Amino acid sequence: ANTYLTGIKPTGEFHLGNYVGAIKPALAAAREYDTYYFVADYHALNTVKDAAELRHSIRSGAATWLACGLDPERTVVYQQSKVPETFELTTILSALTPKGLMNRAHAYKAARDRNTAAGNSDLDAGINMGLYNYPILMAADILVMEGTHVPVGRDQSQHIEYTADIAGYFNHRFGEGYSFPVPKGVIDEGDGSILPGTDGRKMSKSYDNHIPLFLPENKLKKAIRRIPTDSTPVEDPKDADGSVPFQLLAHFADADKVADVRRRLEAGGMGWGELKNELFEAVNAELGPKRERYDQLMDDPSEIDAILEAGSARARERARATIDRVRAAVGVA
Ligand code: TYM
Numbered sequence: 001a002n003t004y005l006t007g008i009k010p011t012g013e014f015h016l017g018n019y020v021g022a023i024k025p026a027l028a029a030a031r032e033y034d035t036y037y038f039v040a041d042y043h044a045l046n047t048v049k050d051a052a053e054l055r056h057s058i059r060s061g062a063a064t065w066l067a068c069g070l071d072p073e074r075t076v077v078y079q080q081s082k083v084p085e086t087f088e089l090t091t092i093l094s095a096l097t098p099k100g101l102m103n104r105a106h107a108y109k110a111a112r113d114r115n116t117a118a119g120n121s122d123l124d125a126g127i128n129m130g131l132y133n134y135p136i137l138m139a140a141d142i143l144v145m146e147g148t149h150v151p152v153g154r155d156q157s158q159h160i161e162y163t164a165d166i167a168g169y170f171n172h173r174f175g176e177g178y179s180f181p182v183p184k185g186v187i188d189e190g191d192g193s194i195l196p197g198t199d200g201r202k203m204s205k206s207y208d209n210h211i212p213l214f215l216p217e218n219k220l221k222k223a224i225r226r227i228p229t230d231s232t233p234v235e236d237p238k239d240a241d242g243s244v245p246f247q248l249l250a251h252f253a254d255a256d257k258v259a260d261v262r263r264r265l266e267a268g269g270m271g272w273g274e275l276k277n278e279l280f281e282a283v284n285a286e287l288g289p290k291r292e293r294y295d296q297l298m299d300d301p302s303e304i305d306a307i308l309e310a311g312s313a314r315a316r317e318r319a320r321a322t323i324d325r326v327r328a329a330v331g332v333a
Contacts, residue, residue, distance in 0.1 A: 001034060004147070004186070013213070016203060017153065020153075029151060040080045046131050058308075063298050067294035092170075096169040136166065139159075139163040142160075149184055152186070153195070160183065164182050196248070198227045229272040230243075236268050238270070239266075240265040243272070246262070248283075249278060
């Protein structure tokens with residue numbers, strides 16, 4: 001049976017890129033399949049070193065899942081750290097994973113490239129082992145639940161390929177005792193797999209080009225107004241696809257609206273300001289009700305805590321069944 005599984009890392013505010021790339025496709029799957037959606041708090045610990053901040057972000061992550069419409073009876077909503085079988089599996093998978101694979105991981109290489117660019121002679125300066133081992137922990141997240149389908153944005157595709165590789169190493173060695181299902185990424189083929197941020201690069205907290213998911217209405221309007229556009233006069237034809245507000249609109253407005261706006265931009269007569277109004281209306285229509293629910297949940301976190309607790313217990317049951325078989329297969333039980 002198909003098991004959809006995905007996680008979001010609580011390192012601060014969730015943003016429109018998380019929504020389009022992972023949350024929305026995950027919600028669609030939740031109507032049909034077994035779904036396990038979680039808050040990857042130990043992944044966040046690599047960068048967040050403040051207990052109060054991490055605690056807040058974990059709740060915010062869970063509230064985001066719930067506010068977006070997950071039914072916690074149907075979907076197992078949980079917290080990664082509450083499923084310690086994940087970390088036992090990380091140890092087992094580490095014993096099978098070549099170091100070279102980790103050396104080639106994008107996030108690790110990017111951190112070393114930043115040191116090179118900064119003229120730092122120690123290319124591993126500022127890089128912790130958590131970042132280095134990140135892909136193995138992520139593989140364990142997926143494999144311990146026997147996830148088969150992983151809805152993510154395109155920036156995570158290497159991690160999914162690594163997970164498939166690591167499952168393969170295990171199955172090759174120990175397949176007579178136990179085999180993991182080899183998971184697949186569920187990644188939008190089109191533009192949605194990487195939503196641009198306000199500067200046109202991938203929307204990301206680390207680039208500071210993100211629009212938070214649950215900004216109050218007036219701040220959302222301001223954030224959208226501040227997206228840079230060129231100085232083409234209102235009456236001139238414009239390059240719709242080359243503009244960030246239009247690329248964002250394409251993910252929030254319905255197809256007719258998008259086609260209409262495109263026509264008006266390309267014909268001339270529609271200014272960037274009007275485009276941004278359309279974008280605000282579309283984003284606000286989709287996220288407004290969710291924002292209300294999010295604010296309610298965050299006002300009194302006891303409901304979130306209870307749901308996370310119950311979800312984590314369910315997730316743990318499934319993880320325990322997997323790890324028992326894995327232990328036996330490798331010979332420690
Ligand atoms: P994270 O928290 O960085 O991002 C959460 C999800 O949002 C997607 N995403 C985007 N999609 C489209 N356009 C963007 N600009 C954009 N920015 C982010 C990400 O692709 C991701 O799907 N390592 C993961 C968390 C994780 C995980 C897992 C995911 C830990 N264990 C197991 C799946 C399965 C991460 O840091 O995502």
